[in-house]
Amino acid sequence: MELHITFQGRKDLSEQLYRQLRDAIDSGRLAAGTQVPPTRLLATQLGVSRKTVAEAYSRLTYDSRLSGRVGSGTFVSPRLAAPHPAQPPSPLASAAVVAMWRDMPMPMSHAAAQTRARYDFIGGASLKSQFPFDTWRRCTLYALRQCTRSASLHGDPQGLPELREAVARHIGFARGVQASVDSVLITNGAQQALDLVSRVLIEPGCRVVMEDPGYPPARLLFAAQRAEVVNVPVDEEGLRVDLIPDGTRLIYVTPSHQFPLGMPMSLARRHALLARAAELGAIIIEDDYDSEFRYQGPPTDSLQSLDSQGLVAYLGTFSKTLLPELRLGYAVLPQVLLQAVRVAKQLSDWHTPTLNQWALAKFINEGELLKHIRRCFEVYSGRRERILQRLGDDLAPWLQAVPAVAGYHLSALAHVPVDLPLLVQVARQAEVGLYPLMPFYGQAPAKQGLLFGFGAIERLDIDPALDRVQGILQQLAPA
Known part of the structure; x- marks a missing residue:
């Protein structure tokens, strides 16, 4: 990589070079410890004489901005590498919006390991002790081989077909979800799925219902999109459907394991919720975040499996079953939403990393997930x-x-x-x-x-x- 230097005319070249290198060092663009090119190399790159570069280096060394190391080269001196204090910014036209995002809390963020309590x-x-790292490593090596065989192109925003098919089979088997390879969209965790679905449904002032108590990141996300968030209380059967107001456009629920209280939504309440959504023309987001682990009683059907009118967007994640660091989730979308969310995904980040998708597809297909x-x-x-x-x-x-x-x-x-x-x-x-x-x-x-x-x-x-x-x-x- 060449050092970025520009000359204005052909006069005082050594002075121009000196000033540009001095400003780069003082501003921090050339960080402490950075090695500068040898005089001969820089002179060739800039099309000037070696003497011109040597004079500039000599002045910078005299100023203690550069220092030579015998046998190693010339480096930026550490003590003078700090940048100048930033100038106060001019008033920002979007200051109110920036302030809204800046002041928004970040709930449920996990603290660094060194600040966690001993018993938490x-x-x-x-715990990572449960994760099969050796198996995942083998799946990742397989994924690397698949990537080397493919063209260096962006992937499908909807996700790798092999992974979508594996996810559809898994949730159909484990949760009774009605899914096909064409209805699954792979995301960077369930949080992105929630963001994408709400993004194509919400406009400022529209009404969104969620459980109270409920998942704080969802509440904040809806509010950030300028929705009117209506907090509807829950009882022992789940969300109080009778309190869902007219004009509601989106309903967010966690019916299999209410977050955070934990009780499941009763079957009668699920049917009532589906009927109320149909009456309103509202979409239901079903966040099925950790229901793979069921300890007693017969399995309950997902809300999506009871939906006959295409009103439920089912969200799931592998952060709970595998590792949060993998950031792998998915959405099973009704046909009316699929293409809109697919476009939003592409505009957001184009697609979820293909390497991780290949690895997870193999992990599921070999039965390792179960x-x-x-x-x-x-x-x-x-x-x-x-x-x-x-x-x-x-x-x-x-x-x-x-x-x-x-x-x-x-x-x-x-x-x-x-x-x-x-x-x-x-x-x-x-x-x-x-x-x-x-x-x-x-x-x-x-x-x-x-x-x-x-x-x-x-x-x-x-x-x-x-x-x-x-x-x-x-x-x-x-x-």
């Missing part, structure tokens, strides 16, 4: 059972578990007055990460309780952690 009940996270889910089920089942035992035993004076049959988190409601913010603070000091339910509420009176994620805490760590929680509760609210 964080939701939406899993094997991995079965292995994780055994682990999560034991952790879940132990937390429920403690909630029903020595923690029962303070907390009561919300009935839930799927996923890898559960919630517990406080049935005596407890200062939950103080509990969370003191627990953190005792190296236990606890997460209150209050931040998940948008409008309804928040229920006092905690979310217990058990994907990222070892089975042997659960009792020591809950022992500490019990001790703190005894001090804050003696039984």
Whole structure:
């Protein structure tokens, strides 16, 4: 790569070169420790004499901006490489919009490993010890071979056909979803699927309904798209369909494992929701984020499998079953939405990385995904059972578990007055990460309780952690 230097005329070339190199160093464009080209090479590149370059280098060395190393070359001196303070920006025409995005919270972001509590009940996270890295490595090598055999072109925005077919088979088998290779769209996680579907449906001022409590990133996403977000409360059967207002265009639900409380939506409520959506002409987004893990009772049908009018957009993710870092998700879309979302996907990022798509397709087709889910089920089942035992035993004076049959988190409601913010603070000091339910509420009176994620805490760590929680509760609210 050539150093970017331009000359104005052919006079004072050494002075021009000196000033441009000095400004590049002072502004930080030439960072500390950067090696500059040898005088002979730079002179050839610029079409000037070697003496011209040598004079400029000499002045920069005298100014302590460059320093020579015997046998290595000439480098930018470290102590003078800091850039000048930035000038105050001029007023921005879009300042209000920028401020809206800048000030928006970032809920449910996972903290860095070094700041996590020793015993952490964080939701939406899993331990990497369960992931079959050797198998995934083999699938990735296969993906590399597939990529080397194909032309260096962008892929289909809808996703690799081999992966879409594998996903359709998997969710048809595991969740009863009615999907074909033509109805599946591969995304960078379920969050992108949510963004794309809402983007083609929402315009400023339109009405969107979501559960309360519910998934905060969805609520913020809808609000950022200038929708009127209506928070509809849930009861023991799920979303209160009778409270969905007229004029609603989009309804967001988590019917298989309500987030964050955990109860499933009853069959009667599902049929009522589908009927109400048909009456309104509204699209339902079904976020089926972690229901592969089911611990008791017969499997419940997905809402999408009950849909006979093409009103449900079904979203799923592999972040929960595999690794969040892979950023692989999908949407099963009704025909009326498919092409619009496909265009939005292309305009957003063209397509999900093809290498990861090939690897996941092989992983699913060889049966490795189902094997991995079965292995994780055994682990999560034991952790879940132990937390429920403690909630029903020595923690029962303070907390009561919300009935839930799927996923890898559960919630517990406080049935005596407890200062939950103080509990969370003191627990953190005792190296236990606890997460209150209050931040998940948008409008309804928040229920006092905690979310217990058990994907990222070892089975042997659960009792020591809950022992500490019990001790703190005894001090804050003696039984």
